[in-house]
Amino acid sequence: MDIESQNSSQFFSWDSLPEQLKSILPLRHSYLIKNFNVLSPFQTTKNFEIPQFELDAFVDIDDKEKARKWFLSFESKSKTTMPEFRHYEIKGKKVLFREKRHCIHSKLVKEKQGNRELKRLQSSQLQNTNCAATIHLRLKFCNIELSHPLEVNLRFTHNHVVNSAESLSF
Ligand SMILES: [Zn+2]
Numbered sequence: 001m002d003i004e005s006q007n008s009s010q011f012f013s014w015d016s017l018p019e020q021l022k023s024i025l026p027l028r029h030s031y032l033i034k035n036f037n038v039l040s041p042f043q044t045t046k047n048f049e050i051p052q053f054e055l056d057a058f059v060d061i062d063d064k065e066k067a068r069k070w071f072l073s074f075e076s077k078s079k080t081t082m083p084e085f086r087h088y089e090i091k092g093k094k095v096l097f098r099e100k101r102h103c104i105h106s107k108l109v110k111e112k113q114g115n116r117e118l119k120r121l122q123s124s125q126l127q128n129t130n131c132a133a134t135i136h137l138r139l140k141f142c143n144i145e146l147s148h149p150l151e152v153n154l155r156f157t158h159n160h161v162v163n164s165a166e167s168l169s170f
Contacts, residue, residue: 009034009058020051024078024156026070032058032148042159052157058148064097067139067150071099074135079162080104082135097139097150105131105160129160 009032017025018036025031039052061067075082082101085108090098102108107130136153143149 020053021055024074024080026073026077029070030060030148034058039157042157044159044161048161050158050161055152055154055156057152057154058143058146059150059152060148061150062139062144064139067097067137070150071101071135071137078156080133080158082133094141095138096141096144097137100134100136103131103133103158105129105158106133131157131159133158 012021012031012033014022014025014027014029014031017031020038021031021036033055035054035056037054039054041049041051043049059070061070081104083104084099084101086100088098088100090096105128107128132155134153134155136151138151138153139149140151143151
């Protein structure tokens, strides 16, 4: 494991990531991890244990198209579906890209039935389990010169099975 001095965070090549992160984070990127907090697993009614963790990290991505691509491969790798319920208006030049996404099983699903992204999904897949999982992506102009500009705040706190046929891939 290499240590990078930038913000006293730890630098990880994809290969050196902890197993839990390897199973959800896209390949061919390196990660600068500020905080990786493993929480106690969630137990479903059928006694499945769902791993829970929080991750604050930076990724070696410096433009918004690559950020979108990264997110899509995160979705397919982690077998989660996380639509954007409210789009942030990006004002001024400080932020190049910003998206906050919630799990498809969050309570916001019912409130936002008119959402374009949700219309593609079948209603049987829109189960509201009140899931609190979120991902927040930010690409700030002031970070663009750094080796890892894209900021990712992930709350991987799903309260349902994620790696099953129940989840979707686009
Ligand atoms: Zn969820």
